[in-house]
Amino acid sequence: MNRAALTIALALIASVSAEKVQTPVPIGVALAQTSNTALLGQEQVIGARLAEKHINAHGGIGGTPIKLVFQDAAGDENSAINAFQNLITKSNVVGIVGPTLSQQAFAADPIAERARVPVLGPSNTAKGIPQIGDYVARVSAPIAVVAPNAVRQAMKLDPKIKKAAVLYAQNDAFSVSETEAFQKAAKDQGISVATVQKFQTTDTDFTTQVTAVLNADVDLVILSGLAADGGNLVKQLRQLGYKGLIVGGNGLNTSNIFPVCQKYCDGVIIAQAYSPAQPSAANQLFVKEYRAQYKKDPPQFAAQAYAGVQVMTDALRVLDRKKKLAQWDLDELRAALNKQILAGKYNTPLGELRFDKEGEILQKDFYVAQIRMKDAKTGTFVFLK
Amino acid sequence: MELSQLIQNLMNGLAIGSVYAIFALGYTLVFSILGIINFAHGAVFTLGAYFTYTLVVGQFENNGLLKGINLFPDGSPFSGNPWLFALATLIGAAVAGLVAVLIERLAFRPMRSRGGDPLLALVSSLGVALVVVNLIQLLVGAEIYNFPSDAYGQVRPALSFHIGEKVVIIRTVQLIIFAVSLVMLALLGYVIGRTRVGKALRAVAENPGTASLLGISVDRFILITFFLSGFLGGLAGTLVGTAFGVAGPYFGVSYGLKGLAVIVLGGLGSIPGAVVGGLVIGLAEAFVPAQYSAYKDAVAFALLFVILLVRPQGLLGRAQIQKV
């Protein structure tokens, strides 16, 4: 009896120290599937699932399929940490794509760092994310690069712009860093910022902010927020009589704003880290598959999550060629995967991307688009050159 | 402050406040009769909007179990005419009322009969809210849904008035919300103040034991209370949805905090107090100067804190009776 127990104990210890990589290859996905962050999370889930389907339909990794393991990271720090712990310890994933929010990344990524599991942030844009550790990288570009382009495009459309109003969601990490870039870009273009108005992503009524904008008599509104609040702001700006151009930040780069501002979305200029119009073969394939299933253009969050899974798989493929994945020790593979992710170059729907040595994304293409509404519910992002 | 600015702020305040008020009407009704705070009210409010949406549009997006469903391939029988929209709204509200009745039967009545800590009703209703919100997400996803832009017919999106040189504007839909909340308040006042049902409800509120001795079926009137509360909540959900879109399953729950502030400020148990409280908080938010707009919520709650200290029974509540 004792002997049996001892054998089992030894076997357990052995299994801990030299866990093999499972097949199909498990890749962890920890995104906001519940909570009020789920609006973003559910798009990311779609993107990740499409990537899985596509990859496995094309032979997986050298014949071995991948398997995405989903754990709900909701919108809070504790859930994200628990999701990470589950993926790392219970599901023995080789790497993790997630979490949705930057604040969650600051809490959960150190867990992966400590366990030496590579993490790709699909939508964490705050300053300092890649610096959390060696094992942390992201496929979501910080917005500072896109903002100036969008303002420049606005100037092109209306060279007479002199005064701008800036609005941003102060409880959203992403919008807060974006608005800094926007304000700087406006000043660089010689536009004076007449008023800065803050709001919360949970707000719905923006009458106060809109009246302040109207009183400031501006000819450009620059707006950083998310779909529901951003869409409502656009709608209320227009309904209350604002006539000038509107530049929307990257958070508005989703067709989710169409049902909110409906026909009033028309003409809004959007700063994009992803455009369905991106011409690469990888993207056009992704757009085709997405359209076939969902009858509309893929949103940025879906594309970024897709890219996250793809980057991880592409890197695994390189390793698989060196030695079949099933023969690797899990710990060894995780470490090698991390190195490989940072070393590679990827053709994703986001365009060609690489990483610097800290894990910051080096994305080549950014876009500025203008919304064109076909009817009250459907619209497109028209690529502005 | 210029006169036009003052009037604009007043109108902004009424616009913001009437949303709070219409949310709070059904919320305060349950409190006034039963003395419990029903956290599920926000969820019922959300449901009302979703039910109406189902009738008027009937199409769901890509997430959730009902994805791709289109109930009315030939167009909804409730679309294209503001009166039909109003009818759909009333049906949606009535279904929301039935859900509230179900909630009372499943989550509140058993508790009353067991005599638990009245505070437990908070937890129980919180659980109900969690169930409803997550069920909505399971069924139709977290996306934003919206009503057709011509729900109220071809009305101008905003009305403007000239005050001297300056123009003052307000969105039409917010005027509608304001008007409907006043009408609801008046109707509710009439039902409770002048009808037999209202008399019975008041008796139940004052003392359920005595009421049942007088031959009033307490449980039945509690059900009526919940139905009315759910109906008002569902109606409010649709109206607010037409103004801002139905922003996902948490749409109504996010008004819960302000709603609580509104009914306490107005005076717990006072139905007109809910409207007054809503408008006061709306006005307080509207009069926060633009450069301090980031502190808007803090200002509203600081005001609340101070008012509570000065007048703990709320604006329209009765003085607290000291137990001796």
Place this chain on the structure above:
Amino acid sequence: MGDFLGQYGFLIVTMVQAGLLGLSLYFPLQAGQLSLASPGFYAVGGYVAAILLTNPAFAGWRDALGNGMFPLTWLAAALICGVLGLIVGVPALRLRGIYLALATIAFIEILRVISLNLSITGGAIGIFGIPQAFGFQDRWQYIWLFGPLLILTLLFARQLERSRVGRAFRAIREDELAADAMGVPPTHYKVLAFVIGAVLAGLVGAMSAPFLNTWNAKQGTFDASIAILAFVLIGGSRNIWGPVVGGALLTAVPELLRFLADWRLVINGLVLVVASLYLPQGIVGALGGVRRPPPPRRPPSVPVVVEAPGGGS
């Protein structure tokens, strides 16, 4: 074992942490005060620790004190939350029942908005890269902080209940006017109970900031208030073990339900409903076995009034 701690270690610590937060609400409740301010003090405690541990202004202190910095953050958080508790408590505790609860919620909301707007608290992004306490390698090791704090708090609570102060709390809870007449100054003791809760929540916050590695305005919210209230009520509000058991279980349930995938939170909601229906005295109350008579029904803290406009009343 390593795997078990890897997977559930963090959860176990959060269960203890939830129990402690439950207790921070339990102290004022012992004196009959329904205060929901705990998340506010928790947030402040966390910010104090996060700022002391990351802000360049305190780099000199950190170099000088090394690991001694962590106890210092606890002390600072306890002190600041105690004083803040006093400042808020003295006026707020004139209110009763749901009015007090709402005033404390207002307090939380004000703090949240302020922390979103200050640069020292890092705005929306918050403060990140908070160093791990005592160089802990794994999150489960925080049990060495929260565990002893829980034991000390429980011992303290037991001593308190047996002391003159505890009797005064109970007297006020049962009948404030009678207590006053018998020479127990209610305000004094109510503020004391409130401040004890504030200090405890602040301490938990200070320990939690390194535990989470990051701190932001989402840590102290209205939702958290209600969650903590649920810990106490589901656990049992008449026994010190109630908040501990309630906090631990309600924290564990959504995690243990992960296998239900999309249905997880629906079932979690049902658990709350069923628990409040079938355990009216809380879990600990039900386990108490001996059928104690139910507590006297709390007189409604506010008169129940229906006023009809124009209908007179």
